[in-house]
Amino acid sequence: MKAAYLGPPGTFSEEALLTALPDVEPIPYTTERAAILAVDGGGADVAVVPIENSIEGGVTGTLDTLAHDAPGVSIAGEIVVAVTHRLLVRAGTKLEDVRAVVSHPQALAQCARFLDAELPRAERIAATSTAEAVRDVGASGEPRAAIGTALAGQLYGCEIAREGIEDEPGNQTRFVVVRRTADVVAAQGAGPFKTTVLFAGAGDAAPGWLVRCLSEFAFRGINLTKIESRPRKRRLGHYLFLLDCDGRADAEPVAGALDGLRGHCEEVRVLGSYSSSGA
Amino acid sequence: MKAAYLGPPGTFSEEALLTALPDVEPIPYTTERAAILAVDGGGADVAVVPIENSIEGGVTGTLDTLAHDAPGVSIAGEIVVAVTHRLLVRAGTKLEDVRAVVSHPQALAQCARFLDAELPRAERIAATSTAEAVRDVGASGEPRAAIGTALAGQLYGCEIAREGIEDEPGNQTRFVVVRRTADVVAAQGAGPFKTTVLFAGAGDAAPGWLVRCLSEFAFRGINLTKIESRPRKRRLGHYLFLLDCDGRADAEPVAGALDGLRGHCEEVRVLGSYSSSGA
Numbered sequence: 001m002k003a004a005y006l007g008p009p010g011t012f013s014e015e016a017l018l019t020a021l022p023d024v025e026p027i028p029y030t031t032e033r034a035a036i037l038a039v040d041g042g043g044a045d046v047a048v049v050p051i052e053n054s055i056e057g058g059v060t061g062t063l064d065t066l067a068h069d070a071p072g073v074s075i076a077g078e079i080v081v082a083v084t085h086r087l088l089v090r091a092g093t094k095l096e097d098v099r100a101v102v103s104h105p106q107a108l109a110q111c112a113r114f115l116d117a118e119l120p121r122a123e124r125i126a127a128t129s130t131a132e133a134v135r136d137v138g139a140s141g142e143p144r145a146a147i148g149t150a151l152a153g154q155l156y157g158c159e160i161a162r163e164g165i166e167d168e169p170g171n172q173t174r175f176v177v178v179r180r181t182a183d184v185v186a187a188q189g190a191g192p193f194k195t196t197v198l199f200a201g202a203g204d205a206a207p208g209w210l211v212r213c214l215s216e217f218a219f220r221g222i223n224l225t226k227i228e229s230r231p232r233k234r235r236l237g238h239y240l241f242l243l244d245c246d247g248r249a250d251a252e253p254v255a256g257a258l259d260g261l262r263g264h265c266e267e268v269r270v271l272g273s274y275s276s277s278g279a
Numbered sequence: 280m281k282a283a284y285l286g287p288p289g290t291f292s293e294e295a296l297l298t299a300l301p302d303v304e305p306i307p308y309t310t311e312r313a314a315i316l317a318v319d320g321g322g323a324d325v326a327v328v329p330i331e332n333s334i335e336g337g338v339t340g341t342l343d344t345l346a347h348d349a350p351g352v353s354i355a356g357e358i359v360v361a362v363t364h365r366l367l368v369r370a371g372t373k374l375e376d377v378r379a380v381v382s383h384p385q386a387l388a389q390c391a392r393f394l395d396a397e398l399p400r401a402e403r404i405a406a407t408s409t410a411e412a413v414r415d416v417g418a419s420g421e422p423r424a425a426i427g428t429a430l431a432g433q434l435y436g437c438e439i440a441r442e443g444i445e446d447e448p449g450n451q452t453r454f455v456v457v458r459r460t461a462d463v464v465a466a467q468g469a470g471p472f473k474t475t476v477l478f479a480g481a482g483d484a485a486p487g488w489l490v491r492c493l494s495e496f497a498f499r500g501i502n503l504t505k506i507e508s509r510p511r512k513r514r515l516g517h518y519l520f521l522l523d524c525d526g527r528a529d530a531e532p533v534a535g536a537l538d539g540l541r542g543h544c545e546e547v548r549v550l551g552s553y554s555s556s557g558a
Contacts (some may be wrong), residue, residue: 187393210503210506217487228508
């Protein structure tokens with residue numbers, strides 16, 4: 001089974017993929033969009049892409065591709081991964097000799113207090129991904145360190161100098177497993193289940209429209225775990241909403257809420273019902 | 280008056296700033312966050328920063344800085360700018376000789392169909408901003424083109440080869456004018472007015488909490504023009520909401536809705552009431 005993920009090899013996405021689906025053939029793509037379109041177009045059987053991070057928020061490349069450009073796919077599962085950063089060096093490099101720290105700007109920012117305390121004079125260098133940073137440090141003759149994953153360290157010949165160097169504990173990324181809708185059987189497992197719905201209204205400019213939509217869930221006691229607005233790409237002031245709720249779309253009470261929602265909206269689309277990770 | 284904006288010189292942010300506030304001294308900052316913090320800390324009197332684009336959605340650097348890190352500032356106004364892209368070259372460069380097109384990846388993406396039709400064999404090269412791209416092309420001896428603003432063309436010695444090369448018309452960016460709260464007098468002008476409110480609930484996990492919050496506006500016939508969720512940066516599943524509505528916070532019906540909202544929330548903060556641009 002071919003599994004598309006956000007590359008290059010050694011990213012958090014590949015770690016998440018291999019944790020959830022250890023027996024697949026991982027294929028790296030350069031964007032979340034390209035990974036999802038590979039499934040939609042038949043070039044891969046499944047994609048694992050980040051959809052939300054507890055600090056950075058929604059991953060717009062994933063949200064917008066699911067909303068606009070990949071009508072043939074569904075969300076078949078979710079994976080929540082604790083984001084923990086490691087400082088990686090080439091074997092033999094001592095921390096006191098390190099002159100530069102390389103990583104994705106978000107990773108550098110998330111470890112800023114550690115770096116200021118432990119490597120105050122090392123230059124910070126931006127890379128396009130944490131995996132690229134580790135590859136760079138593994139190939140460089142300079143005394144450098146990278147912030148990245150353990151998997152990238154193995155791939156690119158670096159060893160772990162320090163673990164858990166992020167400033168804030170509790171950083172988590174939620175990934176979704178994307179498959180062709182035709183390949184998804186009804187939500188599997190014992191539950192609890194979660195459903196992701198997209199909706200947009202012709203009448204979305206009227207006062208109270210969003211309340212009427214959300215009331216379909218509230219009246220039925222359905223818990224919403226997430227709501228996100230995204231542009232409809234027409235002009236400012238036109239949005240669609242992506243909502244996560246507890247329960248499955250093919251059973252009450254969610255099925256009734258979706259029927260009610262259709263009465264208020266121009267477009268309602270279930271992006272998937274799947275086993276909830278609890279996040 | 281010192282005005283902070285998202286640099287370098289020649290960006291859409293500087294164009295928006297100079298359109299709205301022609302008599303200020305523009306000071307470029309490298310991030311939206313740094314521009315807002317300059318106002319909060321007293322290093323600048325006003326900042327003009329993008330908050331939303333009709334294709335890309337919310338600008339998280341602006342939203343999160345206003346929500347978490349700049350307690351002393353308010354939104355004092357908004358500016359909506361139509362985003363139109365220009366193809367810029369050094370004087371004398373012919374389009375048929377162009378071997379590479381340089382711009383911010385978003386600008387390259389927004390002009391993809393034009394580039395595929397008119398410059399199918401030119402390499403696409405990413406720059407950190409449209410202004411950097413124009414500066415690069417102005418300084419290069421190579422036959423290159425940049426996608427950028429007319430202002431950047433003037434600054435960096437390039438001329439306009441083609442105008443309006445974006446694939447989708449209607450691309451707009453909304454900027455906010457940020458000032459220290461102590462410097463903002465009550466919302467000025469004849470209106471109509473718009474209010475931006477942040478709210479977050481201790482009880483945000485209970486079914487119906489968001490409906491109860493939004494109902495305070497719906498019951499009073501107040502139109503919501505935007506709602507956006509952002510992480511509270513604790514762990515997944517904890518969000519705050521940023522809401523734009525018609526009307527001003529110091530007059531009914533919005534004042535009453537805010538009183539009602541406080542009854543449901545751990546935190547309610549008015550980020551500003553200001554003249555609406557109509558978007």
